[in-house]
Every structure is written in C-alpha cells, then in structure tokens.
Amino acid sequence: MSPSSMPSVDLLGEQIASVLADPATTHGLARTLRTAAKEIALHRYHHASRRAWPNGRIDDKPDRVQIGGGGHRIDGFFNIDLVPPADLLWDIREGIPLQDDSTVEIFSEHFLEHIDYPRSAKHYVREAHRVLMPGGQIITGVPDAAFALNQYPGPLDASDETIERWYAKRDCRTDINTRLDLVNLVFRDQDDDPTYTPHLWAYDHEKLVQFFTEAGFTTVEPWTFDPSMASPKRRWGSVYVIATK
Ligand SMILES: C[S@@+](CC[C@H](N)C(=O)[O-])C[C@H]1O[C@@H](n2cnc3c(N)ncnc32)[C@H](O)[C@@H]1O
Known part of the structure; x- marks a missing residue:
C-alpha cells in the first residue's frame, strides 16, 4: 500500500512495526499496537479515496449500494467497503460518500456490529437516511443477540x-x-484476529427497530431472507430488518 499523505501517520506506522518486531514487547502492548497498525492501513485506504473525492461525495448516483460486503458481491449493487475488493474503499465511520436523496436501496449484512456504537453507528444510520431517496429502503442483517x-x-x-x-x-x-x-x-467475535475489527455492539430486532426509528425511518419491518441478495451462510442466527425512509 502506498504511504499516506500524512507523514506523521507514516512515521507512526514505522515505529509501531519496529516495536512489534521486538520480542521483548509484551502481549498487551503488542495487541494494542496491532489494532493501531490495522487502523493506519485503513486510514491509508480511506484517504487515498478521499483524495479523489475531497468533498466526501462521489459523482455517481448508484441506485443500489452494498456496504461492508467484503467478498460477497451482489449483481447490480455498488460495493463500498474499507478494504478490497470493493468498488470504492471508504471508511463508513467517516460518513457515506453519496449525494443526498440519491439511492434507492442500501444492503448490509454482518457489518453494523463491527462499527462502534453509539458514535459511528448513529452517524451511519443518519447518513443512510440522508442518501436514500424518499421511499428508499435499507436492509440490515446482523448476528441476532x-x-x-x-x-x-x-x-x-x-x-x-x-x-x-x-x-x-x-x-x-x-x-x-x-x-x-x-x-x-x-x-x-474476531477479537482473536488482529487483522479484523471485532464485534463492537450487539443487536436484536427490538434494538434495530429503535435504531432506525430514531434516525427518522418511517417503518422498520422484518426482512424476508432473499438468498439472491443475502449470503446463505448468514441466514442461521441472524436478524434482518428493512427500514423505509
Ligand atoms: C464480517 S465482514 C462481513 C462481510 C459480508 N457482508 C458477509 O456477510 O460475508 C464485515 C465487513 O465490513 C467491513 N467493514 C467493517 N468496518 C467498516 C467500515 N468502517 N467501513 C466500511 N466497511 C467496513 C469489513 O471490511 C468487512 O468486509
């Protein structure tokens, strides 16, 4: 990955790598530094895209957008994720890089629980409400607590x-x-994997209804699992809702 445009972040990354390479570094410090090193890598991806779209909005107006899809692609959807292979690498904790009232449908599964609540999760849901057209819908699946x-x-x-x-x-x-x-x-989940963001908040149906209602969505209903969009491996033990703006 190319260096970021922030020399202080690049220097920090080098210092962290050096401390992590030292066998005397304790488990606790190494664990924290691996998390920081991962965030530096994500920061670089995000800022590479941000340089292309300095005002935080892309020109295109995709009708259907998947957020945090990882390797799961859906036909006809524009994919936004922190890491490749997405159509746009973007840290959703910084907002959704789409124009106001521009999108018909947003889909995500097993993404929301990986961003911090309340700051990033509430920012995300407000952003989803902003970018959806009136009547637009957001489908969200999470592990069912x-x-x-x-x-x-x-x-x-x-x-x-x-x-x-x-x-x-x-x-x-x-x-x-x-x-x-x-x-x-x-x-x-995934707290044992330093390359991954662990689960940071747990959700159930009641919490999802409260979450989307608070952000201004008019209805929040259970979503009937559709394997042409959702990943079949996620069906077991997940809860899905569809919220309408
Ligand atoms: C558990 S994976 C789920 C992938 C896929 N949706 C599935 O169900 O198999 C979580 C995904 O969310 C993405 N993600 C996590 N935090 C993110 C953020 N702040 N911005 C964008 N994507 C994020 C990760 O990169 C990863 O692809």
Missing part, C-alpha cells in the same frame, strides 16, 4: 449446531465450547 441469549438457559445439545455452524471454519474449537462462549461471540 437474542438468538444466542435464548440458547444460554437451554441444554448444551441445542447449542451444538450453532457452535458447529459459527465456528466450523475457524481454528478455535478448543476455546469455544459452551453456551457462554456463544454469548461472548455476539459481543467479541
């Missing part, structure tokens, strides 16, 4: 399928075994 909490008082057998599905591809089964581990997942 109520789903994990409801399993807590139940028998461990009932949680086995969830543990198996949520952790099948990750090398952490020796650490994630119990119902409380599932609850922790909702609040801290």
